[in-house]
Amino acid sequence: MANILVVDDELGIRDLLSEILNDEGHSVDLAENATQAREARNASSYDLVLLDIWMPDTDGVSLLKEWATAGQLTMPVIMMSGHATIDTAVEATRIGAQSFLEKPITLQKLLKAVEQGLAKAGSAPAPAASASTVYVERRDMAGSDLPASAAVPSMVAPLSSRAGLHDAALSAHQGFDLDRPLREARDGFEKAYFEFHLAREGGSMTRVAEKTGLERTHLYRKLRQLGVDLGRNKRNG
Template sequence: MSARDGLDADERHLLVVDDDDRIRDLLKKYLSRAGFRVTAAADAGQARKLMSMLDFDLMILDVMMPGEDGFSLTKSIRARPGRQTPVLILTARGLPDDRIEGLALGADDYLAKPFEPQELLLRVEAILRRAGPRPVVQRRLSLGPCTFDVERGELSRDGKPVRITEAEAQLLRTLAKAAHAPVDRLALAPDATDATGRAVDVQVTRLRRKIEADPKNPRYLQTVRGVGYMLAPDE
């Protein structure tokens, strides 16, 4: 079965993370021709920024990258709350111990370089079949008189635009992905230098002033004690 024979590949969004420009471009072109939507990143830092803004159906991660490696990134992905995105480890390190480490950290599959593109495609399709149908994510969330467009990152109130910063938009996107479930406050700002999460608290306070009828008693952007925050849109 090919990606176009039942997996709705055109709706499946893949993230390729590899510091080798040639391999990254090759994978992007090959998987795009197979019908997938593909986004690429050169390192873990870029990948994290993309993950904070976009939903991916599968991630293909190189292990040997400058800075944070693929194993560390896989471990942090598995520690994130909410839906667990499948991970395929792609690396020149094909030793059994490396494969065991990658799988133990939560990777769904492991493919050693050099590899045949067709084998990579078959492994991607197999992982996606095991993952099941893509969850339906609401494009617009109703927050009383406010509406948040998840894809555009735009907030409106009574049909009129409400100005929010990019950081506030990303925070709302992350909460929207796990609507009605608590999200750790530190997970809301994975790239923040403030390890206390204080910057997130400030953003939440500002958003409540824009969304809530009574910011001191929030209905939609709730605090979950001991955990973080939860977005509770109208059903």
């Protein structure tokens, strides 16, 4: 897990990047302008910063230069913008930015840039199943919201033989109609997945959020999207 700072004056961008990176297992802090970014950098050490170029108080390139001059550019910085010119991107790279992402940022490019940045910082996690394999790239960076931990348990348990793998696969398929479009089959699995955890945790949203690795607001939105009955066995917490 890495500590990542996201700096962007657009609330929607901050929330979306935070959800994606949290689902990847990272710890994320948010700043909506350069002032908050300075405060966050002074208070904490980050493994990576995602920095918007155009902000209302101080632009991202100027902030990057401040950090470089003050000796605070000790982490990889990925610049983001939907209006930057090539000259701006070159200038940011010359100052010390690791890379540049043009908005709208596709999920695939975001995850790749973050992975490369963390690898450069020497803080990339050991190779493992990643939530990036669950997401499907779309222009709005949406798709399946299940983290990697949502894999079917019987499929990730150690198996000692081909027969064991075959039995596990059959077990995983039981109760699901696989003869339908992928999106419908995935939604069916996700609904069953969340209903299982809700029932097991007695409807406690706090514990379900912890078990599934989703932030509570994100979890509520996902459950409503899937049509999960929140009234049944629901309780506070």
